[in-house]
Amino acid sequence: MHIHKPIVLVVEDEPLLRLFATDMIEDAGFEVIDVANSAAAIAVLEARSDVRIVFTDIDMPGGINGIRLGACIRDRWPPIEIIITSGKPWPVESPLPQRAVFFSKPYRQDRVIDTIRRMAA
Amino acid sequence: MARLVVLDTPEEQAFEDIVFIASQTCGAPIAMITLLDTDRQWFKARVGLDVTETPIDQSVCRIDIDDGDMLEIVDLSQDDRTKANPLVTGERALRYYAGAPLKLRSGDVVGRLCVIDTEPRPEGLSETQKTLLSALARQAGDHLELRRIARASDRLAELQTALVQIGEGIRASADVSTMTAEASAIVGRVLDVDRTAFGLVDADVRHVMIEQDWTAPGVASIAGRHRFEDYGAIRDHLASGDPLVIEDVETDTRTADNPAAMRDVGIEALVNMPVRQNGRTVAVLIVNAAKRRIWLPEELSFLRSVADRLEAGVSRVRSDQQQELLNGEISHRLKNMLSMVQAIASQTLRDITERGPVESFEQRLVALSAAHDVLVQKSWTDADLRTVAEAVIETVGFSDSVHLTGPSVTLGPRAALSFSLVMHELMTNACKYGALCREGGRVDVNWSIADDDKDQILTVRWREQGGPPVVAPTRRGFGSKLVRLGLVGTGGVDLRYEPTGFEADLRASVQHLAEA
Numbered sequence: 001m002h003i004h005k006p007i008v009l010v011v012e013d014e015p016l017l018r019l020f021a022t023d024m025i026e027d028a029g030f031e032v033i034d035v036a037n038s039a040a041a042i043a044v045l046e047a048r049s050d051v052r053i054v055f056t057d058i059d060m061p062g063g064i065n066g067i068r069l070g071a072c073i074r075d076r077w078p079p080i081e082i083i084i085t086s087g088k089p090w091p092v093e094s095p096l097p098q099r100a101v102f103f104s105k106p107y108r109q110d111r112v113i114d115t116i117r118r119m120a121a
Numbered sequence: 122m123a124r125l126v127v128l129d130t131p132e133e134q135a136f137e138d139i140v141f142i143a144s145q146t147c148g149a150p151i152a153m154i155t156l157l158d159t160d161r162q163w164f165k166a167r168v169g170l171d172v173t174e175t176p177i178d179q180s181v182c183r184i185d186i187d188d189g190d191m192l193e194i195v196d197l198s199q200d201d202r203t204k205a206n207p208l209v210t211g212e213r214a215l216r217y218y219a220g221a222p223l224k225l226r227s228g229d230v231v232g233r234l235c236v237i238d239t240e241p242r243p244e245g246l247s248e249t250q251k252t253l254l255s256a257l258a259r260q261a262g263d264h265l266e267l268r269r270i271a272r273a274s275d276r277l278a279e280l281q282t283a284l285v286q287i288g289e290g291i292r293a294s295a296d297v298s299t300m301t302a303e304a305s306a307i308v309g310r311v312l313d314v315d316r317t318a319f320g321l322v323d324a325d326v327r328h329v330m331i332e333q334d335w336t337a338p339g340v341a342s343i344a345g346r347h348r349f350e351d352y353g354a355i356r357d358h359l360a361s362g363d364p365l366v367i368e369d370v371e372t373d374t375r376t377a378d379n380p381a382a383m384r385d386v387g388i389e390a391l392v393n394m395p396v397r398q399n400g401r402t403v404a405v406l407i408v409n410a411a412k413r414r415i416w417l418p419e420e421l422s423f424l425r426s427v428a429d430r431l432e433a434g435v436s437r438v439r440s441d442q443q444q445e446l447l448n449g450e451i452s453h454r455l456k457n458m459l460s461m462v463q464a465i466a467s468q469t470l471r472d473i474t475e476r477g478p479v480e481s482f483e484q485r486l487v488a489l490s491a492a493h494d495v496l497v498q499k500s501w502t503d504a505d506l507r508t509v510a511e512a513v514i515e516t517v518g519f520s521d522s523v524h525l526t527g528p529s530v531t532l533g534p535r536a537a538l539s540f541s542l543v544m545h546e547l548m549t550n551a552c553k554y555g556a557l558c559r560e561g562g563r564v565d566v567n568w569s570i571a572d573d574d575k576d577q578i579l580t581v582r583w584r585e586q587g588g589p590p591v592v593a594p595t596r597r598g599f600g601s602k603l604v605r606l607g608l609v610g611t612g613g614v615d616l617r618y619e620p621t622g623f624e625a626d627l628r629a630s631v632q633h634l635a636e637a
Contacts, residue, residue: 014457020464023471059453087456088449089494104494105456106463108487108516110480 004050006120010034011041011056011069021055028113030120038064038072045077053119055112058086070097081119083112133268136166139234139261144168146253147219147246149236154223154261155182156232165232165265179208181218182233189230191255193219196241217242219251221258225266234258273419280423283311287427291434295441298332300434305335308408308427312420315340315387316409319431320347322395326360326402340411343386352382355393359402364421365393369413390414394424396432404432452497459490481600485545487516492541496534503635504537506530506581510566513541517548519557527568530579536629536637539610546600547583547625555623556588563587570631577631581608585622593618609637 008030012018015036022032033051035041037060045051054073058066070082074097082100084090090102101115136154144152151169155162162180164173177183184202185192197203197216208215220235234257236246246254287304294300301319309317318334331344349356353376358365368390370376370383383391388409396404406428463486470479491512495504507525509532514520532540548557556562568581594601604625607614613628 014461016464016468017460020467023468087453087460089497104490105460106483106487106490109467109483 005029005031006052007031007033007050008053008055008116009041009044009051011036011038011054011060011066013037013057013060017057024109024113025055025116028116030116036060037062038066038069041069042072045073045080051077051080053081053083053116055083055085055116058084058088067091067094070100074098074100083115083119085112133166133264135264136261139257139264140166140168143234143236143254143257146257147236147250149217149219149238151215151237151239152235153237154232154234155180155220156223157183157186162232169237175208179206181206181208181215182220182235186222186230186233189222189224191219191221191251192233193245193251195243195245198241214239216240219246219254221251221255223258223262223265225262225269231262231265234261273417276417277419279311280419283307284423284426284430288430291430294434295438297435297438300438301431302333302335304427304431305333308406308424309335309337312408312423314408314414315411316343316407318343318407319404320407321404322359322402324401326356329405329407331407334407340387343409352376353379359393359395359405362395362397362400362402364395364425365391366416366421367391368415387411390416392416392421392424394421394428396428398432398436404428404435406431448497448501452493455493456490459486459493462486481549484516484549485542488513488541488545489538491516492538496537501534503531503533506532506540506568506579509537509541510544513544514548517545517552519548519552522557522562523548523564523566525566527566527581528570530568530570530631531635533635533637536609536634539606539637540608542603543606543608543627546604550600550604551585551588551623554589555591556585559588561587573630579608579629579631579634581625581627583623583625583627585624588622591618591620591623609633 008025010018010021010025010032012021012034013036018034018036022034025032033044035044038056039062041054041056054069056066056069060066064072066084066086070084073080073082082097083103084096084100085103085105085107087105089104090096096102103112140152140154144150151167153167153170154165156165157180158177161174161177162182164170181194181197181203182192194200194203195217197206197209197218203209203218215237217238217240218235220233222230223232223234224230234254236254287307290303290307291300294303305317305319315337316334318331320329320331322329327350328346328348330346334342334344336342349359353370355365355375358375365375367373367376370380370389370391376383383389386409388411390410390413392408394406394408395402396406406424408424463483466479466482473479492504492509495509495512498504507527507529510525511520514523551557551564556564563586565584565586566581568579570577570579572578604616605612605614608627608629615626617624
């Protein structure tokens, strides 16, 4: 019998960090779709409805950064859970999207995984 | 000149006395101290006459005023200079006049002390009367001078107070608009003008950009971009760095061609004080008055100082902002680099089956990064011991079971990083083997500063209780070595495996910590 694993969408422009995040989340028993920017992330979300969690970086080249991506997801796909990560502190002037969690880079893998598991539960 | 002195000030006894004595001495029914202005003459003190001023073209006092001598006209109705004067031909029918000049110490003649009769006096004043009138005029001049000095020094004190206030405001402001708004308001009030603004000037000194101006109640704002050329021939002046001082836009050569341009925005008099940077005018402090006005030297030097202070303040804020941006960028890159190191290590060590060391590595990296975050908040200059400790505890967890007490202690960047690693090892050990691996266990961390012979010594005391029985480790791993390096990497560490719980004392010189 085939059991569907929850799907996590990883959005990270730096290939090495994308690979790292993908392996980390896959090793924890999730299915990962990985993309390099917000536009690609939105395309994925528009094409399929089975993404449970979006794990995104903030600083990405071209157009929409992770902060706006988070806001957009909360607006258009309210059930999706959001994890945002960045090497910069979270900008004080913007509120985190509802239910979203922020991790400063570098993050502890176990903390991130705990959060993903809690969100997927 | 007279305007600078005492024009429109209340009557004063000293001047009243002088005109009374003059009138008595010369046996004349009328005596006055007359101050000459451009469009009128004004009587500072008078006996025998019921007006306080007359138009300047009716003034007898102004005749030959520049000679600086006594003027005597024995019959005003016979003299060509005065026979058509309404004061002579009219109802007052003045006939005799003698006036001694009022001189300031600068040599400026500002008016006359005069005696007037309604009868001609062909024989004129006696020599004694003339001498006395001149002496009284000197007295009056001296009094005027003293009044001027007293008023100028009151004014200076007022301006000085305003300058101090402005300086404090500038130092306390973290952004340019608050700084300029506060300074403009103080300048506007102390100079009693209608509008003040601090405008940035473009590279070729053709336009000025006023973000926000201060205006007196009912005066319109001129916020926005303006072209100097539209207001008269003022651009070259500002470009060369000289203050533009205009007392009357109608008569000033730079604005006389089209005074309406200034008047349309309610300006009759103005000062534009340029701010220079590297030999270029970069900004201008603007002061506008809705009435003609003489700008006093002390007011101009006040404006010069305000402009300089604003410039220094604006530069400071700009460079702070740039520095902050740069620090943010460097910090961001450094943290991305740490993330890359984490990713490489994680990928490289993926197949290692013993996960303990791999996890330790990641956790140390994260602790170091947390200390870095604390340092970034103050541009890597220093960090507070408690803040660093809290950040590290946060990365490990268990913050409810760790109790911090102690005064504020400043750590330099290196001390902050090494303290974060020591703190992290103590925390992970407590989680693995010590008080934090049992429900109800706790750690107390307290620190204090004590005077040594020559130095102030910080002691950080780590006390565990409520954990399992303590056993000293048989092997010294990297973690234990890190702890033994101490607060600044040079030891000062005392570790005790007490039956009640593990204890550590960490000591270092306060000065050393701050400088490391």
